[in-house]
Amino acid sequence: MKLMRNSMKVAKWEFKRNIRNKSFIISLFLTPVLFILFSTAPTLLSNLSEDEEAGTTVYLNDQLGVYEAIEPMIENEDFVDWNVVETSDQPKAMQSQLKEQEDAAYVLINEESLKSGLVTFMIGDDLDKGFENELQVFQQPLKQMQLQQAGLSQDQMQLVNTPIQYELAEVETAAGDKSTEEAMGGFPYESAIPGIFAGLVLFSIVISGMMIFQSASQEKKDKVAEIILSSVTAGELMQGKILGYFTLGILQVGVWITLALPIALWKLEDVPVLEYLFVPETALLTFIAVLGYLLFASLFVGLGATVEDYTTSGNFQGMVMMLPFLPFVLIAPIFSNPSGIVAQVASFVPFTAPGVLIMRLSVLDEWPWVEILIAIVVLLASIWIFMKLAGKIFQIGILIYGKNATPQEIWKWLKA
Amino acid sequence: MKKVLSVENLQKSFKNTKVLKNISFDVHQGEIMAILGPNGAGKSTTIRNIMGIMYPDEGSVTFHNHEGKEIPRHKIGYLPEERGLYKNVKVMDVLLYFASLKEYPKEKAKQRALVFLEKLGLKGKEYASVEELSKGMGQKVQFIGSIIHEPELLILDEPFSGLDPVSQEIFRDEIKELAKNGTAILLSSHQMNLVESMCDRLFMINRGEKVIYGSMDDVKTEYANFKCTIRGKNETAALERIPEVTRVDQSDDISILYLTQDVEVTSWLKQLPNDIDVQELSVDRVSLHEIFVDIATDRNLAEEVGEAHA
Numbered sequence: 001m002k003l004m005r006n007s008m009k010v011a012k013w014e015f016k017r018n019i020r021n022k023s024f025i026i027s028l029f030l031t032p033v034l035f036i037l038f039s040t041a042p043t044l045l046s047n048l049s050e051d052e053e054a055g056t057t058v059y060l061n062d063q064l065g066v067y068e069a070i071e072p073m074i075e076n077e078d079f080v081d082w083n084v085v086e087t088s089d090q091p092k093a094m095q096s097q098l099k100e101q102e103d104a105a106y107v108l109i110n111e112e113s114l115k116s117g118l119v120t121f122m123i124g125d126d127l128d129k130g131f132e133n134e135l136q137v138f139q140q141p142l143k144q145m146q147l148q149q150a151g152l153s154q155d156q157m158q159l160v161n162t163p164i165q166y167e168l169a170e171v172e173t174a175a176g177d178k179s180t181e182e183a184m185g186g187f188p189y190e191s192a193i194p195g196i197f198a199g200l201v202l203f204s205i206v207i208s209g210m211m212i213f214q215s216a217s218q219e220k221k222d223k224v225a226e227i228i229l230s231s232v233t234a235g236e237l238m239q240g241k242i243l244g245y246f247t248l249g250i251l252q253v254g255v256w257i258t259l260a261l262p263i264a265l266w267k268l269e270d271v272p273v274l275e276y277l278f279v280p281e282t283a284l285l286t287f288i289a290v291l292g293y294l295l296f297a298s299l300f301v302g303l304g305a306t307v308e309d310y311t312t313s314g315n316f317q318g319m320v321m322m323l324p325f326l327p328f329v330l331i332a333p334i335f336s337n338p339s340g341i342v343a344q345v346a347s348f349v350p351f352t353a354p355g356v357l358i359m360r361l362s363v364l365d366e367w368p369w370v371e372i373l374i375a376i377v378v379l380l381a382s383i384w385i386f387m388k389l390a391g392k393i394f395q396i397g398i399l400i401y402g403k404n405a406t407p408q409e410i411w412k413w414l415k416a
Numbered sequence: 417m418k419k420v421l422s423v424e425n426l427q428k429s430f431k432n433t434k435v436l437k438n439i440s441f442d443v444h445q446g447e448i449m450a451i452l453g454p455n456g457a458g459k460s461t462t463i464r465n466i467m468g469i470m471y472p473d474e475g476s477v478t479f480h481n482h483e484g485k486e487i488p489r490h491k492i493g494y495l496p497e498e499r500g501l502y503k504n505v506k507v508m509d510v511l512l513y514f515a516s517l518k519e520y521p522k523e524k525a526k527q528r529a530l531v532f533l534e535k536l537g538l539k540g541k542e543y544a545s546v547e548e549l550s551k552g553m554g555q556k557v558q559f560i561g562s563i564i565h566e567p568e569l570l571i572l573d574e575p576f577s578g579l580d581p582v583s584q585e586i587f588r589d590e591i592k593e594l595a596k597n598g599t600a601i602l603l604s605s606h607q608m609n610l611v612e613s614m615c616d617r618l619f620m621i622n623r624g625e626k627v628i629y630g631s632m633d634d635v636k637t638e639y640a641n642f643k644c645t646i647r648g649k650n651e652t653a654a655l656e657r658i659p660e661v662t663r664v665d666q667s668d669d670i671s672i673l674y675l676t677q678d679v680e681v682t683s684w685l686k687q688l689p690n691d692i693d694v695q696e697l698s699v700d701r702v703s704l705h706e707i708f709v710d711i712a713t714d715r716n717l718a719e720e721v722g723e724a725h726a
Binding site for chain 2: 006009010013016017020021222223224226227228229230231232233399401
């Protein structure tokens, strides 16, 4: 009871101290703003540049009246961005025009086009052969005219024009399951939203967990550790730090979600985001994220006590700090085969388990409960072991002044 | 006086080196007890064992009737040798945090903080950031942090180091005041003049072992022989021939004659030879500083010689 009380005091202090810290406040609000900026900037920029471009000027000599059929499509810029200028000039006469206007094209559609199926076109120097693909907009009206001339009825023409479609039959899938997913363009929002949420929680609390490393080493550098340790035990100090930074991480997630949720609801207006979010799966995934935090936090707090100054931490410490990012290396094999051997093995490795489990469970329709259970047991056991080891390192390391500990020294402390 | 702290047969080893060898002493209510010793003698290790920052291999630490891990550490104040403050916080916040760790009520802590800040010349600095404080100011805040919760036992490891003489005097007066009000104080310092002027008893440690333990008067009687300082132009050899003189230190025309332990000062003065040049003469007991230097160097030298022979 007293142990928890002291840990809570330390946690409260760490929370209060950081919440007033300018750099934390800036990163708290700046991170989502930057995230939104980076995710929307490319689209905004491309829209801007599209606005600036006037589109391709197409001089169209349409002797058959085909343009009438495709005019709405061109005006809506659904497929092509053309400024159509109707003309009666022949190719020869247009040549000089295209020499002067290099981003323009000329298209001739006449009786010959209908008979031979050949459309003559010319392009200025600024346009490439990709323009030929854009000319596919004439395909359907011209084909329709050809069939009309051949004397086909309306029904026959429609049948000929209907392309052959292929349908994938689902195996053992409950009816209606895919309807929303299909409606949303194939993205599995229902399973992904709890995963995205848990991933965000894991990312945020691990990032704030990294601040524990800085906090422990700063406490050493500022020589406050011994004063604190005269009132609380090393274990209480360590637990307090882990708890304090966990709360900071959760606050961070809270702020990020508060900022991001309205945007997500607006962007994904057809997706019931909140309905997908408040499901039991979210609770389990968040629990896995919290386990991940506890594992890395214990590692970082122990490591922080081995460093005199975090700005001069050695390669060993730097390598350990990279461990939470290990699952990123496995993104491709996990998403391509979430039940594959890489995904399965990585689920049982403590450092990759939290991230990999969240990724896998976000895309799997059927959850492998036995694997999940084993992975959670492995994680819990690892947390217990790492907390014990970190406690040993922290207790000795925090009182050693003047140098960064080497891996050999840390090993000796662990054996002591 | 009531015994507040009792250290018995404390032993501690790091790797294969014994750093504390059967250390035993007591600290009583209202007394200032000095723990002295050269660098690396084992002072800070003894203190850390008392504070429960580390635990002894053998022996015990008892605070009132509580032993080892059962000691209520919130009743003890501690100013470690390696000390500092959080940088990016306000003075009052850090003091209230230290008080809360000692389970001391917030409002009382706030009042005491204001009182001590004023006493130590830091009035108006309560909401200043620690970063804005000078080193001396920072040390004063650390000192306040160690006494804010009205500790029954106050342990101060090198409280005067890095302080200017004026601040040293302020600290000394404050420590004496606390002792007067009943706080038991265990103090480690290299400032022998301050120790001599304020401590009731002392425990001297060297290479992890007890060297001297007792009241300041006892120590002086036992170890502080008389010394006679003469200003005049004299040959060292002539001074060394004077009876009861064990050693002569000479610098320019100042000669210090160290006398044997059981010398009768008045008789000794009467039998001084007529041919020595005396412009000024004084007889004093040797200072604690000289005892400290003598004991530390003698012991170290003896051990070095012993080690060389072995």
